Amino acid sequence: MPRLTARERRESYQREYAFQKKHGKSFFPNAVFHDTIVSLIVVALIMGMAILWHAQFGSVPGEAEAGRIGGLLGPAYEAKADPGVLAYDPRPEWYFFFLFELLRLFKEPALLIVGSVIIPTIWMVLLIGWPFIDRNPDRRLSRRPIALALGVMVPIVLLTLTFYGSKAPGAGGAVSTEPGAAAFANGPCSTCHTLANAGTAGNVGPVLDEAKPDYETALNLITNGKGGMPAFKGQYTADQISCLAGYVATWSGATGTTPGPSAPSAKATYPASCEAAGGDFAGVAAAGG
């Protein structure tokens, strides 16, 4: 085929499409018939999922205000949201798992923004601007090697991220009996942070065994939050925050029963603050929360 200018190529496409349209078939009823069949299948699928979901519900909870359990497709609803109850392992809806997993890949606080903002922004710009990036006029896949490679790679990457995101650990593992460990493991800390001593393997936030924050740093972060980390001031009492900060400073980067390198920074307050805070307070609503 002789090389065509962009304008000639556009005119050639218009000619070709006009021909296809002229020798085509009417949208109604031909295409509408196929569309209707697929739409009916999709509606039946949605209804089927709703029915399967409903079929596996447990009994209706009473005034105790607990959630209503379900089966394969999840619960009808969980317990009513209570900002006081901090023992929760938050998970996004499944179609945000890829984003959730992307965040877990960037554990360093300084790099968190790469996963949370930079990559999603680049991805959105590429998505919207794609027709201007791919200037190859050919539509046959055999002549679009780069597009084909992307078309195969992007779904694989998304599916892989979604798969690992769905397996992302929240709380779990063996909890040590050190003061503050139970509060850490059963509380919201465990969702995002890995701390071997508490047996948690969250990866949304920094791995504490690597970050090894000192007492002052931990105290400040738990109190005021930073980036993706919520502020717990008002949710936990000063003693409870001090206890958690002391626990994190002492036992992050620990080997066995030997405290970690930041342990000395917590000496004055830990574990006394945990006694003042009253043991495992993870599930206890803080006063004035």
Next chain:
Amino acid sequence: MSTLLPPPGEIAKIPVDWVEERSGLVSFGKFMLFRNVPKDISWLQTLGSALLTVFILQVTTGILLAMYYQPDPDTAWTTIKFITDDATLGWLVRGMHKWGSSVMVVLLFLHMGRTFLFGAYKYPREMTWITGAIIFIMVMGMSFTGYLLVFDERAYWATIVGVNINGTAPILGPALSWILMVGPQISTHTLSRFYALHMLVIPSLLGGLIFVHMLLVVRLGVTSPPWSRMQVTEGDV
């Protein structure tokens, strides 16, 4: 008298002609339906209309849910519980809305993948792709704002994490978090704001954009698959 009346077949046409003469609605409908598409379009090209069906389903079930739901932290969960446990077929309406959103996201990916593999975003359909990409991002926004409304533990904590992730963006991030939550933490106003975004702001923009997307599809025509053997022969057209 009877001779003055037109035959029965003509009577039915009177209101149709009346509307057509004053709005052109009938010719618009004909323009949308009775247009030619290439002979060899494939079953893969039914995903867009399936998405329209799911959107209509989401709007319908969403309106039904809104008739019972109260966006107030004290009663939101109780109304969800009422819809699920007590209201007649409430579980079906809520279940279809909930699973409809998942199916919609899957169909969006498939529809986009089909468009990509067909090269259907190329000239002259670049704007159709761009509107579609914005529709995709808006649907993800619908999913995020809808998640909080159930107001159970899962909804609450997942939203906090989501909003805080937004908050990591430089400059705009913290402001965006503040605007979404209406303050430093989830409150009465957060729930109303998410409710307004979820059932007023995003759906109306989404509906408008879907209409534009469809007009573009009708105007530019459906692509024939890249493996199409229909070629212009000399002397034709």
